[in-house]
Amino acid sequence: MELIFIALGLYALGTxxxxxxxxxxxxxxMVGTLLSAGASFLVFLSAADYxxxxxxxxxxxxxxxxxxxxxxxxxAADLWxxxxxxxxxxxxxxxxxxxxxxxxxxxGHRLRxxxxxxxxxxxxxxxxxxxxDGFTFLVAWEVMALASFLLVYxxxxxxxxxxxAYQYMVMTHLGTAAIMASFYLLGSASExxxxxxxSKNGLTENLRHVAFALAxxxxxxxxxxxPLHVWLPNAHPAAPSHVSALMSGVMLKVAVYGFGRFxxxxxxxxxxxxxxxxxxxxxxxxxxxxxxxxMEKDIKRILAYSSVENMGIIFTAFGAGMLLFSLGQAxxxxxxFGAVLVHSFSHSIMKSLMFMSAGVVMHATGTKNIEQxxxxxxxxxxxxxxxxxxxxxxxxxxxxxxxxxxxxxxxxLMSLADSAGTQGLRLLVIVAFILMGLTGALALGCFVxxxxxxxxxxxxxxxxxxxxxxxLSMRIGMGMEAVFVIFLGFFPSELLGAAxxxxxxxxxxxxxxxxxxxxxxxxxxLAVYSPVLIFVLALLLLVxxxxxxxxxxxxxxxxxTWNCGxxxxxxxxxxxxxxxxxxxxxxxxxxxxxxxxIFLTREHEYFGRRLEYRLSLPEHFERLLYHxxxxxxxRLAEVLRGVQQGSVRLYIGYTMLxxxxxxxxxxxx
Numbered sequence: 065m066e067l068i069f070i071a072l073g074l075y076a077l078g079t080x081x082x083x084x085x086x087x088x089x090x091x092x093x094m095v096g097t098l099l100s101a102g103a104s105f106l107v108f109l110s111a112a113d114y115x116x117x118x119x120x121x122x123x124x125x126x127x128x129x130x131x132x133x134x135x136x137x138x139x140a141a142d143l144w145x146x147x148x149x150x151x152x153x154x155x156x157x158x159x160x161x162x163x164x165x166x167x168x169x170x171x172g173h174r175l176r177x178x179x180x181x182x183x184x185x186x187x188x189x190x191x192x193x194x195x196x197d198g199f200t201f202l203v204a205w206e207v208m209a210l211a212s213f214l215l216v217y218x219x220x221x222x223x224x225x226x227x228x229a230y231q232y233m234v235m236t237h238l239g240t241a242a243i244m245a246s247f248y249l250l251g252s253a254s255e256x257x258x259x260x261x262x263s264k265n266g267l268t269e270n271l272r273h274v275a276f277a278l279a280x281x282x283x284x285x286x287x288x289x290x291p292l293h294v295w296l297p298n299a300h301p302a303a304p305s306h307v308s309a310l311m312s313g314v315m316l317k318v319a320v321y322g323f324g325r326f327x328x329x330x331x332x333x334x335x336x337x338x339x340x341x342x343x344x345x346x347x348x349x350x351x352x353x354x355x356x357x358x359m360e361k362d363i364k365r366i367l368a369y370s371s372v373e374n375m376g377i378i379f380t381a382f383g384a385g386m387l388l389f390s391l392g393q394a395x396x397x398x399x400x401f402g403a404v405l406v407h408s409f410s411h412s413i414m415k416s417l418m419f420m421s422a423g424v425v426m427h428a429t430g431t432k433n434i435e436q437x438x439x440x441x442x443x444x445x446x447x448x449x450x451x452x453x454x455x456x457x458x459x460x461x462x463x464x465x466x467x468x469x470x471x472x473x474x475x476x477l478m479s480l481a482d483s484a485g486t487q488g489l490r491l492l493v494i495v496a497f498i499l500m501g502l503t504g505a506l507a508l509g510c511f512v513x514x515x516x517x518x519x520x521x522x523x524x525x526x527x528x529x530x531x532x533x534x535x536l537s538m539r540i541g542m543g544m545e546a547v548f549v550i551f552l553g554f555f556p557s558e559l560l561g562a563a564x565x566x567x568x569x570x571x572x573x574x575x576x577x578x579x580x581x582x583x584x585x586x587x588x589x590l591a592v593y594s595p596v597l598i599f600v601l602a603l604l605l606l607v608x609x610x611x612x613x614x615x616x617x618x619x620x621x622x623x624x625t626w627n628c629g630x631x632x633x634x635x636x637x638x639x640x641x642x643x644x645x646x647x648x649x650x651x652x653x654x655x656x657x658x659x660x661x662i663f664l665t666r667e668h669e670y671f672g673r674r675l676e677y678r679l680s681l682p683e684h685f686e687r688l689l690y691h692x693x694x695x696x697x698x699r700l701a702e703v704l705r706g707v708q709q710g711s712v713r714l715y716i717g718y719t720m721l722x723x724x725x726x727x728x729x730x731x732x733x
Contacts, residue, residue: 067110068149072190074103078183082176089175093167096179100186101160107190108153111146115562137203138258140196144328147405147566148193148321151412154548155313156186158413162420162541163306165534169427170218170304178218178304185211185310189318198247198257201322205243208318209236212311216303228295228302235285235295243282243322249275250330263329272331276338279326286319287375288368290349291685296372297356301364301432305423308364312371313416317408320378324404327386333397336390340492343383347496349376350503352654358510358647359655359681361640363422363432366514367415370458373503374411378404380496381473384480393483398567400476405563407469410552414457414466417545421451424534424542425518429527434640436525437518443531448519450542455511457549460504462598465552468559468581471593474500506647513643522634554595556581641679657681 081096141149163182170178188211191204213236217229251257254265267275281292288296300308327333353372360366385400424447425440426432441448457466477500481493523529534542552559560581581593648657660678 067106068190068194071103071106071110071153072187074099074106075183075187075190078103079180079187081183082180084176086176090168090171092176093171093179094164096176096183097160097164097167100183101157101164103183104153104156104160104186106153107149108157111149111153112562115143115146115150115565137200138196139191139194139200140259141194143566143568144324145193145321147409147562148317149190150562151317151409152186152189152193152314155310155412155416155545158541158544159306159309159313159416159420160186160541161544162309162423162538165537166306166420166423166427167304174218178215181211181215181218182307185215185307189310189314192318193321196259198251198259198262202240202244202247205322206240208315209233209240212236212307212315215307216299218304218307219302222302224298225302228298232295232299235292239282239285239292241282242278242285246275246278246282246326249278259325259329265330273335276326276331276335279323279331280338280342283319283323283326284345284379287316287323287379288349288372289345289375289379290352290372291689293349293353293372294683294686294690297365297368297683300368300371300419301362305364305419305426308367309416309419309423312367312419313412316371316375317412320375320382320404320408323382327382333386333389336387339383339386339388339390341383342386343380343492343496346376346379346381346383347499349373350380351376351499351506354503354506354510355647355651355654356681358506358513359644359657361433361435363425363434363514363518364419366434366510367418367422370418370507370510371411371415373507374407374415374458377470377473377500377503378407378411380500381407381469381476384473384476384496387489388476388480388483391483391485393479396476396479396483399472399479401567402560402563403469403472403476405566406472406556406559409559409563410457410465410469410549413545413548413552414454414464417450417542417549418454418458420538420542420545421447421454424538425531428531428534431525431527434514434518436527438521438524438634438637439519439528440531441519443528444519444533446539447534447542450539450546451519452515453546453549455515457553459508459511461508463550463553463595465549465556465559467553467593468556470500470504471581509647513640517638517640517643521637524634524637524639554599556593556595655681656684 078096078099081092084092160182167175167178167182185208188204188208192201192208195201195204213229213233216232217225219225220229247257247262249267249271250262250265253267253271255261285292300312303311327338331338333339350373353369353374353376357366357369357373360369381400381403385397385404388394388397388400422432424444425437428444428447429437429440431437453464457464460466460470474497477493477496481490481497484490484493517524533539648655658680660680662676662678
């Protein structure tokens with residue numbers, strides 16, 4: 065208890081960084097960032113201590129914190145919020161240490177304000193997680209939205225940043241409005257807005273459906289699920305990289321926490337249609353998110369679309385769990401909900417790592433276009449190794465934490481197929497399997513392309529010439545997350561144990577140990593994921609197959625690639641666009657790329673003209689959904705402008721008309 069309140073105090077002190085004198089800007093940044101790192105570590109310690117039962121810290125009654133109330137505000141946390149506090153504290157610590165070095169280059173560009181907002185941003189996320197009533201939740205949620213908007217807006221000298229920030233602000237407030245309306249409906253059928261009273265609400269069935277729809281829209285928008293994701297690929301490239309790391313790594317998970325709170329505590333997961341909608345939206349987001357990520361060349365946009373994909377996987381598991389629960393398979397549903405938590409934690413650390421790496425690359429080369437990179441592994445070996453770990457995790461390869469959540473999600477889909485009572489649901493599960501398989505394959509291709517083009521091969525432009533390794537604090541931040549990714553990949557039992565406790569029920573058929581995860585549905589059905597056994601098997605295969613060949617002439621001899629008698633140049637390497645071309649052609653009906661050929665005449669004295677080939681992928685949701693809505697609003701505003709003429713006499717006339725209408729209505733009544 066004391067640790068979490070001390071942490072809140074440290075965040076509050078860090079928020080005051082912008083009050084320091086301008087001449088001590090660097091000192092304000094160092095102190096403020098150290099405060100956020102220390103506070104986040106305390107949050108992680110207090111949550112992990114309780115979730116894993118490492119120490120004596122625990123409070124009776126299943127509460128992580130005792131209820132603290134100040135007027136209308138109350139703070140409380142249970143096992144569900146404790147799990148998300150742990151991931152917030154861990155990523156907050158690592159990214160704050162990284163920010164010590166990374167954000168220092170903003171000196172002279174509102175660095176004190178950046179550090180203060182950074183503390184306020186983490187503080188607001190922690191407050192959302194420990195809010196004990198709807199009013200506190202909404203106030204903390206709004207502070208989180210405002211702080212993140214100001215952080216995205218920080219580099220407001222750039223036009224693209226201003227546009228992205230305002231798009232984010234509009235979208236996030238639409239989401240907040242939906243969540244607020246859902247709380248209003250729940251509160252209207254409850255004694256108060258405290259979570260305990262909201263859980264006993266007396267909503268009618270129809271109003272319950274409306275409350276669920278509003279809550280899902282609000283949290284899906286914050287999670288970046290398609291088609292509500294449009295703010296995400298624009299906001300991440302605009303924000304400083306350490307901000308992007310926490311927005312993607314933690315803020316999106318706060319939305320998962322909120323949705324889980326509504327489903328588990330307020331509305332219930334037993335309605336079949338709820339789970340169906342959640343799973344379908346999750347599947348679409350997972351598949352389309354990774355498809356767009358594979359086509360992108362901007363480092364941060366690749367990672368942003370990858371977040372859309374991973375949030376889709378999380379909500380697919382959530383929907384599968386809700387469907388299993390509605391079919392009366394509560395034990396199997398808990399496995400799916402466990403997948404939600406495991407993949408949320410895993411995505412938090414691996415995506416924070418990748419955004420930190422992207423910040424290092426951009427800082428060292430001055431570009432975020434992977435077409436202009438290449439051969440970075442030689443110049444930035446530490447960053448290269450950490451990025452490789454992150455790429456492997458996002459590709460869900462063994463020995464990384466990324467595989468755990470996806471493995472449990474696939475197991476949940478198998479359980480759903482077995483439990484489905486209709487052919488329609490079985491067909492849906494088959495489609496889900498196909499989409500999840502395609503998503504996994506595309507994710508592997510996406511991050512092979514990302515790492516291969518940016519870190520391997522030969523340099524593709526002069527931007528790489530002056531590339532340099534990251535500072536010590538930046539390497540420590542990335543290293544912490546990379547170590548966690550590998551540790552959980554080999555020893556997932558601690559994470560599974562924490563997820564078990566967070567759900568407040570034993571997995572029953574799902575157990576974790578040092579050997580991995582065993583999923584036992586019955587005495588005949590057994591599935592085991594054991595990274596230790598896979599590692600031993602791979603080692604044995606290496607010994608049996610490779611060692612006998614050592615020293616023989618079986619291995620190919622390395623030679624320079626034959627190229628018509630000339631040495632290959634760096635321009636002959638595969639480009640990122642070229643690598644993704646087969647997929648672009650395969651999914652042309654979905655992506656509908658725009659190709660443009662431009663002939664520049666008189667470009668050269670001797671050759672006459674130059675041909676340029678431009679390729680772009682329009683956002684179809686934006687074109688088909690948001691642009692028409694925007695045009696409709698503009699036209700509506702033009703109509704309403706005719707009503708507002710600035711004439712006092714006209715306004716008096718409106719008032720008179722309103723009074724007459726009220727009198728007529730009263731007389732008729």
